[in-house]
Amino acid sequence: MSDMFDGTRIKPARRIVSLWFPRLSSDRFLRVRPVDGPFVLTLKESNANRIYCLNVEAEKQGLHQSMSFADARAFCPLVLSQPADIPADERFLLALRRWASRYCPWVGLEGRDGLTLDVTGSVHLFGDEPRMLSDMRQRLMRAGLTARIGVAKTRGAAWAFAHYGEEACPEGPLEEALAPLPVAALRLERKTDIALQRLGLRSIGDLIATERAPLTRRFGPGLVMRLDQALGAQPEEVTPLADPPHYAVRMTLPEPIGLSADVMAGTERLLGPLCDKLTANGVGARVLMLSLRRVDHAAQQVELRLARPLNNPARILPLFERGVTAADAGFGIDQLRLSALQVETLPVQQISHVSSGGKDQLEDLITRLGTRIGLENIQRFLPADSHIPERSFLIAPAAFSEPGGPWISLLPRPLRLFPPEPIAGQGPQPPRQFRWRRMRLRTGRATGPERIAPEWWLSDENWRSGVRDYWRIETREGRRLWLFYTPQNPGWFVQGEFA
Structure with missing residues (x-):
């Protein structure tokens, strides 16, 4: 028995997957609004519109990234264009990161158009590595996304194979597999790449064969660090994004309660730690939900929608009183749960002795009235940029808008x-x-x-x-x-x- 199992644990070989989406922006747009023919997304840089992303048909017409859109129209008059939406691309990449977590829990972002997955120990869940990569490729293809996949022992090598080489790392040492790839595969800056090519160092193999001391003096330690990370001599971990903070607290009671005063007292105890967490993250609650679980396993929910994001328990607690009073306690409540369903970032405020009590009282009044008739039904007039009397103002919900400035008019207007x-x-x-x-x-x-x-x-x-x-x-x-x-x-x- 000791010959078959000696108590040691075999550590699986490290495998890193690099997903690169070379047409992330255009694929995202064309998934919603398909276009036949050449299509580009433009971005304004240095007072000129340049191509930010393009589809396959546009590349076949000789267009490329960073090309002036005026030149692109001269090459291809039938090209269609839309302005690029960088925030939408970032949100789409975060959605892809959540999708990629089906393959492993360690998924990190790689620039604006890539993901890095540490699939060590999770490949067997899909049979083997080729089956897992085939599953990735088929799912991305059905989603209408162009993707290149690289797999290797290190993060740098996987990125290099996804951008410049084959899909999987060939058998053998990493030095031999990376040697034919260009130096740009080491994730170097553009100016460093150009400088190395001018010196005749065009491939990673040329760098490996060169003395490190002159490279370090000429280009700094960053070049050698990237080379060591790709070869595995220096570790580089995959850092997944932190989960968003969860704003919810609960309290389980030893004995059921039924009085409104007792529920308000429990709510006050819950508001303290919840508001402390909101304050620590610089946000305020806009929508709060108080769940009251009864002994018969039924639940009563009290929703509080605030006119302004708040993290002050003294101001929030009285606003719950009307909803708590109207709740049906049944045979008693044995658990309270308070959660912030919607939060917003609070602006940085200057601490001074001047009180803003008047504004706070107005916001609390809007919240109290909104709990009865709805926040959308409390409206205010805002000035609009128009000389037409009927168009000189806008009507907006007071809870979701800030008071505008005075109406600008050379002559008086009627009230x-x-x-x-x-x-x-x-x-x-x-x-x-x-x-x-x-x-x-x-x-x-x-x-x-x-x-x-x-x-x-x-x-x-x-x-x-x-x-x-x-x-x-x-x-x-x-x-x-x-x-x-x-x-x-x-x-x-x-x-x-x-x-």
């Missing part, structure tokens, strides 16, 4: 604005007397006209009649109205009233 209401009048001068809303009014003072032309780039049925001449009318009866006259189709209308 109340309503759809135009016709009145009797003739000629371009304001009528001396007129009837409006069953009231007989007499003009005491008229200021104007202020001619406002329609915005020709927007289609508006109410302004197709042409320009309007606006007048500020002070009536002898005390009304201060805003009237306008339409020269193209003569007529007088009242559209607003000053305070």
Whole structure:
């Protein structure tokens, strides 16, 4: 028995997989909106649009990355283009990282268009290495993604084979497998690559045969470090991304509770550690969920949507009172769970003795009203960049918008604005007397006209009649109205009233 098993454990050989997506941006876009023919994504660099990513058809037409888009149109007039979306590409790569975790738990990012997987010890789950690579290739092909796969003992060698060599590392020492590859396969900077080629060191084999001391003096320790990492002489680990923080706490009670005061006391104890975690990460909760588990295994949920992201337990706790009071405790509650469903980054604030209590009270009031009628139903007016009266403001939910600046206008505008209401009048001068809303009014003072032309780039049925001449009318009866006259189709209308 001792001859068959001596208590030692055989450590599996290290295997690193490098996934490179050379057309990540264009593949992401074409998966949603397929295009027949040459297609490129452009990015503005140094006041010029250049090709950021392109498909196979565009490469066949002689186009390449970093090429000026004007030159690309000259080479291929039928090329289609769209602006590149770097944040969307980053989110897509993170989604691919989550997908790649089906092969191993250690998945890290490799630049903007690659992934690195440490599949040591997980290859047998798919049969063998060729079957695992075939599964990767087929799934990516069905997803419409172009990918090149490299496998080796080290991270640097796997990257080199994915970008410049074969798929898997050939049998034999790494020095022999990497020797024919160009020096750029060592993940070097562009200027270092050009300098090495000018010295006649064009392949990794040339670097291996060269004395290291002159290379270190000429290019620094980074070149030798990259070579050692590829050959396995210097370790290089795969660092997976950290899991996002989980904002949830719970409390299991030894005895069931049923009073609202007891539930609020438990909620207060949960808010402390939850808000401490929010504060440590520089975020605030926007949506909170309090789950109350009853002894009959039913659950009551109290959702709190805040007008502003908060991490202050003293301000959050009173806002739960209405929802906790309305909850049905049944035969008792034996567990409380508080979680932040939506968090937002809080801006950095200057600590001073000046209190912002007025703003805090307004946000708390919006939250209290929003729990009853909905946060979307509490709205505010925001200024808009338009000289048209109907387009000079926007209506947005107060909880999801910041107060805008003052309305910029050279002439005063009425506080109340309503759809135009016709009145009797003739000629371009304001009528001396007129009837409006069953009231007989007499003009005491008229200021104007202020001619406002329609915005020709927007289609508006109410302004197709042409320009309007606006007048500020002070009536002898005390009304201060805003009237306008339409020269193209003569007529007088009242559209607003000053305070």
